[in-house]
Amino acid sequence: MSANRTCWNCGQSIDGSLFCPHCKSLQRPPSDYFTLLGLDRKLKLNTADLQQRFYELSRQLHPDRFMRKPEAEREYSLDASSILNDAYRALKDPVKRAQYVLSQEGFEIGEQRSKDVPPELLEEVFELNMALEEMRSGDDSARPQLESAKNNFTNMLAEADHQLETQFANYDESPNRETLTKIRGTLNRRKYIQNLLDEVLQ
């Protein structure tokens, strides 16, 4: 992402700001979520602060505010507010936030990865499938087993979230690919557990 150096309108230096300090016109917005929201590139963030920034920037950037402005500014406003909305949606959710940073750092985060069963879950999954099979064939005796599976998975999900939090803190302290790889592992595991839980709830 390259910050603009001079204002498209008056040609004066803008020093990477969204609005030209001289003629006040809106500039081409940065496509990076953290940059647009004026946030440090951290995985842990204060969601109340994020929301405040989102509302404030919405007031400044929304197309409603640019109806009587030149076409260039109207387009920048449409671009800027779509990136802002996309950014808020991604960053307010820890999982999506981590996925965004991973993809920015060149990690593949395809859906199919979640289909590989994490080894430590193999036995669990096998038993669950048996129980589900029995339920589907009309045998209700597996119900207590499903109930315990539900609790089990809910706990595992909370565990994964906790793990993510620690890994986020590690990354923020010293950003490196090793931590990101671990985070991706946790995300995949989490996704897998989530899928299992959804299956049980159905």
Place this chain on the structure above:
Amino acid sequence: MNIDFGTTEKVIGIDLGTTNSLAAFLDLTGPKIIPGADGDKLVPSVVSINPTGEVVVGNAARELLITQPDRTVYSVKRLMGRGLDDIQEELKLFPFRIAPGSESVLQLQLGPLPDGRGSETHLRRLTEPRPSGSGPATYTPPEISAFILRQLKQNAEAYFGEPVSKAVITVPAYFNDAQRQATKDAGRIAGLEVLRLVNEPTAASLAYGLDKRENGTIAVYDLGGGTFDISILKLHDGIFEVLATNGDTHLGGDDIDNLLLRIALEDVQSEWGDDLSADSEGIQRLRRAVIQAKERLSFVPFTDISLEYRGKKYQREIQRDLFDKLIAPIVDRTLGPCRDCIKDAGVTPEQIDEVVMVGGSTRIPLVRTAVENLFRSKPHTELNPDEVVALGAAVQAAILSGDVQDKLLLDVTPLSLGIETMGGVVSKLIHRNSTIPASASESFTTGVDGQRNVLIHVVQGERELVKDNRSLARFDLKDIDPMPAGMARIEVRFLIDANGILNVTARDLRTGKEHSVDVKPSYGLTDEQVEKMIQESFEKAEQDFQDRQVREARVEADTILAAVEKARRHDAYFELSDEERAAIDRAINELLLVYHSDDHHLILNKNEQLNQVTMKLAENMMNTAVRGALKGTKI
């Protein structure tokens, strides 16, 4: 509310409803409805087109629904942006016909069938000029809606005494891309620059002034004539943030009317032995009777459905209990979307501070009870449910013109947007309830060596398979440089703008240049067709203006001719010289010769000439009158 009226040109807010349409604007005291020439605030969304092509809109057209049902269109909103397959249910009860060739854009055919009953049906290709004369004409739903919008525009212009060319138009929150585009097209055809499409429930929340409570969560339940919406919003210091929306664009008061109508038709059939369903005038009279009964039942515990038609009488008492039982399934159909919306918004019913009722159908007591039970709080009904959407549109119009600066709407897209992938499966790019504007980018490449174009099929909906979703459009990336398979890299950006309408741009990642995209909408008009219609409507407006001038010139001629005719029997006429009398005769003959021409200048010219040569006659008559008056006066 901080209002700063610095601008000159007024932007109006329009509620283009299924049953009624309204225009409103914001002044220093708040939003106001603009009344029509007849003083009515509501313009019935009914359009009647005479064989001569003359268009009648509103109350007058509603009367014509009875006398010329085959030329009169109502509830056209239900047909906007829809295909032939979508509206089969509607067609059973609508009196007008759909012309062949309506698969992607419906063509309403008005007037009686030509001889040969259908075999020789004239079908106008959209790019051809509309046939003149009295043959059956076809109109697309956006063109019919444009007639309604033009009426509202004229009402506003008469009210302000100045031209109005900019508007905000409301649409059901659950309208898909094609329905929104069709509404925007209608605005353009009517000569309006549509600054924004606003979702009806969101507009209503603006009108309710609920921002007086600084923060909170509100639900808007909007059951209109033909559509149902539910939206849940979070208020935050003047920002109206929609958390989730849901609905059904085919659910409303019309469904209740149709239900009652079916019952009444069966009654009539068994009592009279007549099948009224083939008699369009009879149907429309009966429809009106059931609608009136429905409306009365909101205020009284029982009423009559009664019809007198062709010397026969039908009367049936209906109790509210029975009515409630009949409509319960329809009211129930609104509750599913409400529950889904609450879930998507991530709130519980207890967390919703206020519920606002919008749309004429929320006058029905059963609807109010159902909403109260679901949200466990008494809904707001203070504002007129027919007017609240238009009032909100006026507030949004003022936001856009910069007159109101302390409010901002952040709306969402109601349906997920995706593209077709291998095996007819949808890959979702933008999820429902995403705040708009929203965007997503996707890279495309070629699958075969030398492939020159890539076709992208975009759909809207929540289902996994393409066939279960709504096809939106096919985008063709053309003129790709021939190269080995998989080498081309084209990044396509899908952007849903603040109107909820999709915009697609493409960039060649190797060259960094914009790549052209050809759009083929699945349902709806192409840009070229809309341009053509704008041109036609422009010409029509000119023609209308010319016709009016000619008519006015003839009226003036009638007045002069009548006056001269009377004067010729007057004494003063005989005081004129022979030449003077001959000049008058000549002028009369010349006026009569041009009287039926289409040139108003010519008629006015001859009017003036006759005026000139009769000047002396008029003076003589005045003098005679004065003399006569003096004679009768005793001094």
